[in-house]
Amino acid sequence: MDKIMYNSIDEINKYIEDTEPTIVQTYRPKYHMSPRVGWMNDPNGLIYKDGTYHLYYQANPLGVEPGKMLWSHFISKDLIEFKDLGVALCPTGKGENAFSGGAIEINNEFHIYYTLHVNKKNPDVVRIDGKDKNLMIKHSLNEVDNEAHKHEPRIIEDESDKSEEIYHSISLDGMMYETGKKVFDNASLPENYSRIDFRDPSPIMIDGDYYLFLGGRDMKLDQGLIVVLKAKDLDHYEYDFTIGPFKELGFMGECPCFRRVGNKDVLIASGCSPYRDGNNFKNMNASVFIVGKLDLKNKKMDVDYIKEIDKGDSFYAPQFISGTEEPTMIGWLEMWEKHYPTKRLGHGWVGAFSIPRVLKEKDGQIYQTVIPSLYDHLKDYKGDKIPKCSRITVILEENAKLVIAGDNGEVVIGNNEEGVYVDNTLSNSLYKCIRRTNESYKEAHLEILLDVSGLEVFVENGLEVISTRIYLDGELKITTQENIKDLNIKEVVTTL
Numbered sequence: 001m002d003k004i005m006y007n008s009i010d011e012i013n014k015y016i017e018d019t020e021p022t023i024v025q026t027y028r029p030k031y032h033m034s035p036r037v038g039w040m041n042d043p044n045g046l047i048y049k050d051g052t053y054h055l056y057y058q059a060n061p062l063g064v065e066p067g068k069m070l071w072s073h074f075i076s077k078d079l080i081e082f083k084d085l086g087v088a089l090c091p092t093g094k095g096e097n098a099f100s101g102g103a104i105e106i107n108n109e110f111h112i113y114y115t116l117h118v119n120k121k122n123p124d125v126v127r128i129d130g131k132d133k134n135l136m137i138k139h140s141l142n143e144v145d146n147e148a149h150k151h152e153p154r155i156i157e158d159e160s161d162k163s164e165e166i167y168h169s170i171s172l173d174g175m176m177y178e179t180g181k182k183v184f185d186n187a188s189l190p191e192n193y194s195r196i197d198f199r200d201p202s203p204i205m206i207d208g209d210y211y212l213f214l215g216g217r218d219m220k221l222d223q224g225l226i227v228v229l230k231a232k233d234l235d236h237y238e239y240d241f242t243i244g245p246f247k248e249l250g251f252m253g254e255c256p257c258f259r260r261v262g263n264k265d266v267l268i269a270s271g272c273s274p275y276r277d278g279n280n281f282k283n284m285n286a287s288v289f290i291v292g293k294l295d296l297k298n299k300k301m302d303v304d305y306i307k308e309i310d311k312g313d314s315f316y317a318p319q320f321i322s323g324t325e326e327p328t329m330i331g332w333l334e335m336w337e338k339h340y341p342t343k344r345l346g347h348g349w350v351g352a353f354s355i356p357r358v359l360k361e362k363d364g365q366i367y368q369t370v371i372p373s374l375y376d377h378l379k380d381y382k383g384d385k386i387p388k389c390s391r392i393t394v395i396l397e398e399n400a401k402l403v404i405a406g407d408n409g410e411v412v413i414g415n416n417e418e419g420v421y422v423d424n425t426l427s428n429s430l431y432k433c434i435r436r437t438n439e440s441y442k443e444a445h446l447e448i449l450l451d452v453s454g455l456e457v458f459v460e461n462g463l464e465v466i467s468t469r470i471y472l473d474g475e476l477k478i479t480t481q482e483n484i485k486d487l488n489i490k491e492v493v494t495t496l
Contacts, residue, residue, distance in 0.1 A: 013086040024347035027453040040351035042317035045103035069097040078373040095123025102202035115199035215253035224249025241299035250274035259327040262361025284337040312467035339430040368462035378490040392448040397483035406472030427470035
């Protein structure tokens with residue numbers, strides 16, 4: 001494995017091909033993208049070009065946990081059926097990792113900007129969010145202990161430990177990228193900003209100028225922020241201004257991405273270890289909408305509000321797809337600092353993408369709606385069982401609930417005076433929790449996407465969303481209690 005780790009993309013892709021027949025497919029989603037082999041986390045470099053979606057992702061094909069991080073590559077015509085083409089970007093130096101970034105089309109070419117993360121002292125050890133990987137498993141990885149873990153002292157790292165620098169690479173067809181060129185000098189950041197926790201560039205052109213939005217860290221305040229760089233040319237960027245810091249981004253901002261949504265400017269961003277605030281920020285990390293008005297001339301963003309994107313335990317690091325007419329977002333359908341059943345069971349893979357979500361704005365609020373192409377894959381279903389790939393619509397009045405059960409457990413979706421909730425405690429997810437909406441609803445209209453081990457619940461046309469993972473065996477059945485109306489089940493059918 002060490003030999004493969006530092007060799008070519010071709011060798012790693014050969015390893016994927018050779019290993020794929022050994023992978024256990026029991027819990028693999030069908031219409032949510034997941035890696036053929038090994039570990040995946042953040043979506044990267046999402047772009048639509050010439051009728052095809054190119055969707056890269058953080059990958060370690062050589063294991064079922066973070067290791068040497070690469071970019072692997074899905075392609076799709078409709079964001080429902082897809083093909084995994086294997087690794088597209090793989091820095092080959094000792095300790096080098098391709099961390100997250102974004103993509104943009106310029107002059108009919110694919111341009112990616114990404115984070116070259118280098119582990120200097122321990123090149124074979126990955127550090128994540130300021131915590132040594134080996135320290136991350138010394139607590140029990142449940143909701144209560146994770147919250148306590150947020151308040152523990154963080155490891156202090158310096159430039160002898162690691163570096164994170166921003167690189168630019170170009171491809172004619174999007175299939176393979178070289179390491180590329182460094183485009184920014186971290187020393188030019190404001191004095192109190194971390195030089196070594198600075199990552200996840202997202203490129204965008206606004207009014208003829210090119211910008212990069214990046215995640216950063218204010219060391220003095222110990223809060224996350226978003227740094228905006230402006231291009232002198234495509235290989236040279238300068239510091240422009242900062243958005244934040246915000247407590248909602250914890251101690252480190254990650255994966256920022258900008259689009260106009262209706263009448264609002266929207267930044268989606270993620271943060272490391274924001275402290276729990278009532279029903280908000282119950283996971284180790286969190287992703288948020290930052291909604292307001294971006295003012296490039298005066299180098300600021302006037303923020304109306306910040307809202308957690310997903311109330312479940314399985315959503316992180318979303319990114320907009322570049323090149324689409326409508327603002328379309330995909331996240332990682334998982335979360336850091338959990339036990340992952342497909343890892344523990346030796347199935348050989350971990351992770352999936354969320355369903356692509358089209359953002360809409362109404363009366364200042366941001367709604368997440370299911371990608372319309374999903375509805376082209378729906379088939380009428382009749383029977384006393386429920387397909388493991390389903391789209392369910394239902395109205396839950398107060399105190400109503402719906403139970404999806406298999407041979408070894410169940411998941412409950414209900415509505416009570418505190419809001420709509422998803423209870424996965426008996427679903428074998430290994431992260432037992434009950435998650436609920438911030439708002440309460442006398443009559444809640446739900447759209448539920450079930451995809452083998454993935455579950456996403458869209459409440460009131462996507463005003464709130466709850467996502468989780470479930471691991472139910474055998475045929476599934478659905479039962480209801482109390483006041484339920486208009487239950488409709490459709491099977492989701494794919495051919496690839």
